[in-house]
Amino acid sequence: xxxxxxxxxxxxxxxxxxxxxxxxxxxxxxxxxxxxxxxxxxxxxxxxxxxxxxxxxxxxxxxxxxxxxxxxxxxxxxxxxxxxxxxxxxxxxxxxxxxxxxxxxxxxxxxxxxxxxxxxxxxxxxxxxxxxxxxxxxxxxxxxxxxxxxxxxxxxxxxxxxxxxxxxxxxxxxxxxxxxxxxxxxxxxxxxxxxxxxxxxxxxxxxxxxxxxxxxxxxxxxxxxxxxxxxxxxxxxxxxxxxxxxxxxxxxxxxxxxxxxxxxxxxxxxxxxxxxxxxxxxxxxxxxxxxxxxxxxxxxxxxxxxxxxxxxxxxxxxxxxxxxxxxxxxxxxxxxxxxxxxxxxxxxxxxxxxxxxxxxxxxxxxxxxxxxxxxxxxxxxxxxxxxxxxxxxxxxxxxxxxxxxxxxxxxxxxxxxxxxxxxxxxxxxxxxxxxxxxxxxxxxxxxxxxxxxxxxxxxxxxxxxxxxxxxxxxxx
Amino acid sequence: xxxxxxxxxxxxxxxxxxxxxxxxxxxxxxxxxxxxxxxxxxxxxxxxxxxxxxxxxxxxxxxxxxxxxxxxxxxxxxxxxxxxxxxxxxxxxxxxxxxxxxxxxxxxxxxxxxxxxxxxxxxxxxxxxxxxxxxxxxxxxxxxxxxxxxxxxxxxxxxxxxxxxxxxx
Numbered sequence: 001x002x003x004x005x006x007x008x009x010x011x012x013x014x015x016x017x018x019x020x021x022x023x024x025x026x027x028x029x030x031x032x033x034x035x036x037x038x039x040x041x042x043x044x045x046x047x048x049x050x051x052x053x054x055x056x057x058x059x060x061x062x063x064x065x066x067x068x069x070x071x072x073x074x075x076x077x078x079x080x081x082x083x084x085x086x087x088x089x090x091x092x093x094x095x096x097x098x099x100x101x102x103x104x105x106x107x108x109x110x111x112x113x114x115x116x117x118x119x120x121x122x123x124x125x126x127x128x129x130x131x132x133x134x135x136x137x138x139x140x141x142x143x144x145x146x147x148x149x150x151x152x153x154x155x156x157x158x159x160x161x162x163x164x165x166x167x168x169x170x171x172x173x174x175x176x177x178x179x180x181x182x183x184x185x186x187x188x189x190x191x192x193x194x195x196x197x198x199x200x201x202x203x204x205x206x207x208x209x210x211x212x213x214x215x216x217x218x219x220x221x222x223x224x225x226x227x228x229x230x231x232x233x234x235x236x237x238x239x240x241x242x243x244x245x246x247x248x249x250x251x252x253x254x255x256x257x258x259x260x261x262x263x264x265x266x267x268x269x270x271x272x273x274x275x276x277x278x279x280x281x282x283x284x285x286x287x288x289x290x291x292x293x294x295x296x297x298x299x300x301x302x303x304x305x306x307x308x309x310x311x312x313x314x315x316x317x318x319x320x321x322x323x324x325x326x327x328x329x330x331x332x333x334x335x336x337x338x339x340x341x342x343x344x345x346x347x348x349x350x351x352x353x354x355x356x357x358x359x360x361x362x363x364x365x366x367x368x369x370x371x372x373x374x375x376x377x378x379x380x381x382x383x384x385x386x387x388x389x390x391x392x393x394x395x396x397x398x399x400x401x402x403x404x405x406x407x408x409x410x411x412x413x414x415x416x417x418x419x420x421x422x423x424x425x426x427x428x429x430x431x432x433x434x435x436x437x438x439x440x441x442x443x444x445x446x447x448x449x450x451x452x453x454x455x456x457x458x459x460x461x462x463x464x465x466x467x468x469x470x471x472x473x474x475x476x
Numbered sequence: 477x478x479x480x481x482x483x484x485x486x487x488x489x490x491x492x493x494x495x496x497x498x499x500x501x502x503x504x505x506x507x508x509x510x511x512x513x514x515x516x517x518x519x520x521x522x523x524x525x526x527x528x529x530x531x532x533x534x535x536x537x538x539x540x541x542x543x544x545x546x547x548x549x550x551x552x553x554x555x556x557x558x559x560x561x562x563x564x565x566x567x568x569x570x571x572x573x574x575x576x577x578x579x580x581x582x583x584x585x586x587x588x589x590x591x592x593x594x595x596x597x598x599x600x601x602x603x604x605x606x607x608x609x610x611x612x613x614x615x616x617x618x619x620x621x622x623x624x625x626x627x628x629x630x631x632x633x634x635x636x637x638x639x640x641x642x643x644x645x
Contacts, residue, residue: 064559131568146522
């Protein structure tokens with residue numbers, strides 16, 4: 001008798017989803033699907049709006065990475081105007097891109113994922129959360145995570161005016177201002193921040209050694225990796241060219257213009273999910289599976305471009321773990337370290353406080369495409385406008401959806417390892433969730449949808465009758 | 477105004493109608509630099525309570541029938557699923573990780589209309605004024621008297637210790 005396991009909701013990720021695991025008559029896993037069950041439709045309802053409103057409108061997609069949506073949208077606006085933003089504006093944009101990586105990755109690692117690592121994958125869900133860590137003597141660890149996130153958020157708030165959804169980025173530049181006080185404040189906190197990163201990196205390396213089975217079986221398979229790099233091959237969050245490597249680390253495409261993203265990537269749809277399935281066109285669907293985000297950015301890079309992160313990157317590459325989703329966590333921490341170093345460097349640049357932050361022009365193009373590296377991976381905004389500058393078509397290609405194929409395969413691999421004889425155990429549910437969490441998926445972004453993500457496990461017989469169901473989360 | 481070290485959070489999205497009622501209420505206070513206006517509560521806000529004597533969370537509440545100002549207890553209200561926290565959870569983080577031992581209160585303001593737009597409903601506007609009045613009294617140290625009269629009791633049990641604001645008359 002065939003059975004189906006549904007895990008709903010999946011917790012500690014951003015958005016609504018569920019997982020279905022198909023079992024054979026013998027109770028072994030034959031397939032798995034990661035369903036995204038919500039829809040928001042930003043692309044549709046921004047039609048008819050002036051392109052100048054788009055950065056502010058698009059920021060509302062996500063409360064975690066509004067800066068990325070603002071940046072990609074503003075860059076699409078730059079293209080529509082046919083202008084280059086002034087140097088000070090570009091530096092501000094770079095600063096907030098780094099600050100956002102810092103705060104978003106801190107949230108992902110310390111707040112959402114660290115309970116799995118610190119308390120163990122077999123710990124009861126009720127105890128496996130941030131609040132329980134105090135009882136385990138982890139106060140300093142949690143404080144460090146909160147301090148790092150606050151540092152990123154304070155930079156965003158100071159420059160953009162608000163921590164969430166700042167009205168800051170615009171076509172042609174920015175509306176913000178960097179004050180000398182902010183530099184003093186950030187520099188005063190940097191020593192503690194570097195120390196916190198040192199400790200977190202040491203802890204993460206310990207957990208990699210502690211959980212070899214999870215490293216091996218929670219999303220460890222070869223895929224393509226996509227990321228943006230500058231002319232030196234260093235990760236570039238704001239304005240890089242696309243590089244693609246295969247599962248062995250070989251560069252298969254390089255120096256790709258992100259404004260031609262539709263030449264390289266296409267999106268497939270499946271009837272069981274609102275999230276699309278992007279793939280690398282030359283390899284077709286689904287063979288063109290690729291991953292984006294911290295792991296991929298470190299995989300495609302030739303070097304990091306900053307001293308401390310470079311040392312960590314060398315060690316990371318020596319692990320020869322390019323395809324293990326578990327290593328997203330380590331990659332995330334290395335990116336946080338790099339972000340601190342780049343923030344420090346940006347504040348040393350006197351042009352950062354320049355007063356000229358906006359290039360003005362009338363509409364000069366009918367099509368605008370902007371991209372940047374969001375915390376979860378490369379993000380594209382693509383608009384077409386009418387002669388009055390009203391949006392007539394918008395397409396967003398979001399990081400989490402670009403990981404969709406890989407997330408599905410990760411769920412299947414994890415289920416195959418931890419489910420036998422058709423009897424799901426708590427440890428299995430935890431590991432399936434944790435495997436998804438490696439990608440730090442944001443379904444609010446990827447479906448442009450809102451809410452929390454579900455996890456359901458149904459056992460269904462060949463006649464379609466549900467034999468049993470497991471649920472966990474807010475609706476349970 | 478007494479000299480307590482305080483951080484207040486006015487929570488809500490002012491572009492979603494009555495969801496912005498808390499921010500409107502605190503705007504009526506004028507000159508309250510200890511108020512943080514936030515879209516939503518996130519973990520790092522717990523750090524803002526370090527060294528404070530008092531935390532007040534002011535929020536729109538669709539289930540509230542009247543403005544309330546009541547002690548807030550630490551609690552985990554649901555499985556921790558994302559970055560968004562409840563007031564009781566921020567309080568728990570602050571108490572657990574940032575040594576916050578001050579008093580904590582939740583001010584709930586009735587709200588009914590959460591449609592897109594900056595405009596508050598007439599009811600929410602009225603409730604914002606009432607909430608602002610209560611908050612002003614709180615700043616003047618007179619809230620407990622009001623609470624006694626209205627049977628909305630503030631008690632030192634809500635505090636991490638005795639912080640001496642009971643005798644405000």
